[in-house]
Amino acid sequence: MTIIEMHGVSKKYQMGRLFVPAVKDISFSIEKGEFAAISGPSGSGKSTLLNLMGLIDLPSAGRIVLDGIDVYKDCTLPDDNKVPRGLDRRITELRSSHLGFIFQNFNLIPVLNVYENVDLPLNLMDKKDNHLNMNRAERAEWIRFLIEKVGLTAWSKHKPAELSGGQRQRVAIARALVTKAPVILADEPTANLDSKTGEQILELMQQLNKELDTTFIFSTHDSRIVKMCNHVIYILDGEKVDERHGDA
Secondary structure (H helix, E strand, O other), rough: OOOEEEEEEEEEEOOOOOOEEEEEEEEEEEEOOOOOEEEEEOOHHHHHHHHHHHHOOOOOOEEEEEEEEEEEEEEOOOOOOOOOOOOHHHHHHHHHHHHHEEEOOOOOOOOOOHHHHHHHHHHHHHHHOOOOOHHHHHHHHHHEEEHHHHOOHHHHHOOOOHHHHHHHHHHHHHHHHHHOOOOOEEEEEOOOOOOOHHHHHHHHHHHHHHHOEEEEEEEEOOOHHHHHHEEEEEEEEEEEEEEEOOOO
């Protein structure tokens, strides 16, 4: 089952009177349950591509289909990256129900403990659009399950400042999974970790990929991640130059 389709997607940014291309006419698809990577050197456009897949940036051209939904169908795509009127709610709903994010800088809330940081996306979710339909007890059980899965049960009441970098990334992983989104997008998830901790984080995400059938898509130049992935899209100077399918 295809979970994400990119059809001739391009992205250009305005700098003064000039438009600078960041992503050029890229097409590929990601199947549900894949452990996939967008790989390329710094400045190649891989983070821009991940942001387009995550509906954070608008494409300048092309189509993005998320779980069968043609996101920008019948919309005129603007050059200024402003969401067209009437489309913002659709994008918000799709992000909430389909996408989880893991950032290289963790982006945890300092005043919240581990449990509260994991719970945060559920608190932000519009109750009318909540696709989870969990009562309070089920929600608490699900959060505790994820915290246990990432090995932080003993630290559930600790705040980010009391955790190591690896532990903070584990919190970020649990937070990304809490809405039961079928797709997790991770931007350079090992960039701020030492090699040993990075390997442990990668093994954890691979385990969760298999156990929960969650699709993971990385933006990375880390060869360790690339070797572990069963689908890799290679980009250079904003263009797709190669693609690999098959077992890691």
